[in-house]
Amino acid sequence: MKKIEAIVKPFKLDDVKEALNDIGIQGMTITEVKGYGRQKGHKEIYRGAEYVVDFIPKVKIEVVVGDDQADAVVAKIREAANTGKLGDGKIFVVGIEEAVRVRTGETGSDAL
Amino acid sequence: MRLKSLLWTALMMMLPATAMAAEGPDTGDTAWIIVSTALVMMMTPAGLALFYGGLSRYKNLLNTIAMTLVAYCLASVIWVLWGYTLAFGTSMGGFVGGFDHLFLNGITVSSLSGTIPTYVFLLFQMTFACITVALVLGSVVDRMKFSAWIVFTLLWVTFIYCPVAHWAWGGGWMGEMGALDFAGGTVVHINAGVAGLVLSMLLGKRLGYGKEAMFPSSITLTALGAALLWFGWFGFNAGSQLAADGVAASAFLVTNTSAALGALAWMTAEWMATGKPTVLGMASGVVAGLVAITPAAGFVSMPGSLVIGVMAGLIGYFSVAKLKNMLGYDDSLDAFGVHGLCGIWGALATGLFASPAVNEGGMGLFYGNPGQLWIQVVSILGTAAFSAIGTLVVAMVTKMVTGGLRVTQEEEIEGLDNSQHGERAFEIQ
Numbered sequence: 001m002k003k004i005e006a007i008v009k010p011f012k013l014d015d016v017k018e019a020l021n022d023i024g025i026q027g028m029t030i031t032e033v034k035g036y037g038r039q040k041g042h043k044e045i046y047r048g049a050e051y052v053v054d055f056i057p058k059v060k061i062e063v064v065v066g067d068d069q070a071d072a073v074v075a076k077i078r079e080a081a082n083t084g085k086l087g088d089g090k091i092f093v094v095g096i097e098e099a100v101r102v103r104t105g106e107t108g109s110d111a112l
Numbered sequence: 113m114r115l116k117s118l119l120w121t122a123l124m125m126m127l128p129a130t131a132m133a134a135e136g137p138d139t140g141d142t143a144w145i146i147v148s149t150a151l152v153m154m155m156t157p158a159g160l161a162l163f164y165g166g167l168s169r170y171k172n173l174l175n176t177i178a179m180t181l182v183a184y185c186l187a188s189v190i191w192v193l194w195g196y197t198l199a200f201g202t203s204m205g206g207f208v209g210g211f212d213h214l215f216l217n218g219i220t221v222s223s224l225s226g227t228i229p230t231y232v233f234l235l236f237q238m239t240f241a242c243i244t245v246a247l248v249l250g251s252v253v254d255r256m257k258f259s260a261w262i263v264f265t266l267l268w269v270t271f272i273y274c275p276v277a278h279w280a281w282g283g284g285w286m287g288e289m290g291a292l293d294f295a296g297g298t299v300v301h302i303n304a305g306v307a308g309l310v311l312s313m314l315l316g317k318r319l320g321y322g323k324e325a326m327f328p329s330s331i332t333l334t335a336l337g338a339a340l341l342w343f344g345w346f347g348f349n350a351g352s353q354l355a356a357d358g359v360a361a362s363a364f365l366v367t368n369t370s371a372a373l374g375a376l377a378w379m380t381a382e383w384m385a386t387g388k389p390t391v392l393g394m395a396s397g398v399v400a401g402l403v404a405i406t407p408a409a410g411f412v413s414m415p416g417s418l419v420i421g422v423m424a425g426l427i428g429y430f431s432v433a434k435l436k437n438m439l440g441y442d443d444s445l446d447a448f449g450v451h452g453l454c455g456i457w458g459a460l461a462t463g464l465f466a467s468p469a470v471n472e473g474g475m476g477l478f479y480g481n482p483g484q485l486w487i488q489v490v491s492i493l494g495t496a497a498f499s500a501i502g503t504l505v506v507a508m509v510t511k512m513v514t515g516g517l518r519v520t521q522e523e524e525i526e527g528l529d530n531s532q533h534g535e536r537a538f539e540i541q
């Protein structure tokens with residue numbers, strides 16, 4: 001199993017969700033996060049006092065899928081979240097040791 | 113009530129009918145000043161509270177509103193107890209009013225000040241005392257102890273505001289000298305601006321000033337506050353004629369023009385300097401334009417107000433965006449930069465642009481009276497010097513009474529809303 005963690009622009013969340021639904025992904029977890037990469041922050045000036053706002057709002061999407069689906073999910077997210085500009089985000093793939101469905105106790109890919 | 117009014121009617125009937133007609137209030141004037149009083153009242157707990165509240169940090173917004181509100185309440189009570197008589201009682205050497213109207217002694221429903229009832233006059237003047245002390249708090253938000261603010265307000269209105277109001281309007285030396293201050297350039301704005309500067313230096317800078325970002329809690333509230341101030345300022349300036357006449361109308365006109373140009377000038381300066389025309393800049397420019405036109409309102413004609421407004425916007429922007437950083441004081445919401453410096457510009461401009469065609473009482477340099485400018489300079493220096501020294505003394509006394517002017521470091525970091533009032537301004541989930 002793999003967990004795909006994608007950090008994307010907030011306004012792209014719906015596009016990503018729909019793209020994943022299209023390939024049969026049935027669930028995901030999202031978190032509102034802040035951060036910066038190459039895009040850097042922006043500056044705001046209040047009566048001459050200049051403040052640099054480093055951390056920009058993003059959405060983190062977490063999806064856990066079977067090994068066979070991981071590449072397709074990454075490709076779909078990349079396609080849906082791409083605007084071609086700095087700040088489109090990052091996708092990380094990590095291995096998952098175990099998954100358990102709370103209601104039934106099923107384990108492994110059956111629990112996804 | 114009924115018996116009293118019957119007795120009153122009987123008493124009036126005993127007086128000669130001609131005297132009655134001459135001594136009665138002018139109803140038009142009275143109605144306008146009653147409305148003006150209500151307009152100026154709104155400037156403090158609504159206009160200034162929102163203007164300053166939106167500029168303070170999210171954790172100090174309620175404290176800023178609380179300080180404004182309590183200043184209004186305290187000053188309005190002080191005014192009817194001993195403030196009015198210190199400002200408008202029989203002059204003691206041109207410095208302060210005597211105690212003849214202590215607790216409004218001797219003033220009745222039939223007392224007149226000019227063409228309006230004295231009650232209306234004293235209420236109108238009361239709203240000026242209230243807003244002046246409230247303006248000072250712009251320099252000290254985010255760090256002053258609430259109890260210290262209360263003691264400071266009591267002392268400052270009594271010992272600083274009342275004498276200066278007496279000097280300009282109550283028969284004191286500044287008025288006698290011929291200084292022109294239509295609606296409070298020296299009495300209100302220079303006085304409050306200088307006091308703010310002194311108090312902010314005594315308090316010291318806010319923790320993290322210049323190092324950490326200090327975002328205003330809501331520019332939306334600030335913009336709304338500026339709009340309410342502008343609205344109320346029509347009463348402040350046009351009401352200061354104390355009559356519903358042509359001079360009042362002219363004051364109204366130049367007030368609006370100056371405010372609008374102040375906003376446009378500030379916006380343009382900022383746009384050119386930093387690339388963005390901010391809403392905060394426009395709102396600040398409105399106030400700068402209003403402050404500068406205040407002493408000049410009933411004396412200058414429309415063309416004069418164009419220059420006054422544009423210069424006010426530029427001076428305001430320069431003083432808060434450049435001068436403050438150069439001098440390194442922490443005037444949190446710029447009471448000195450906007451009110452003090454634009455007030456000084458307005459007082460000087462009155463000495464330049466006062467036109468006898470608008471008001472016989474004032475003739476400035478450009479109308480052939482260079483001496484007026486010198487008189488204005490003396491009134492500015494006199495007010496600023498008294499305000500600076502007086503505020504220093506009042507603040508020292510306050511410090512002794514309340515055991516310090518400033519909240520503890522822990523309280524300051526936590527925010528004054530919670531540490532002073534046990535409340536929070538927002539509940540957003």
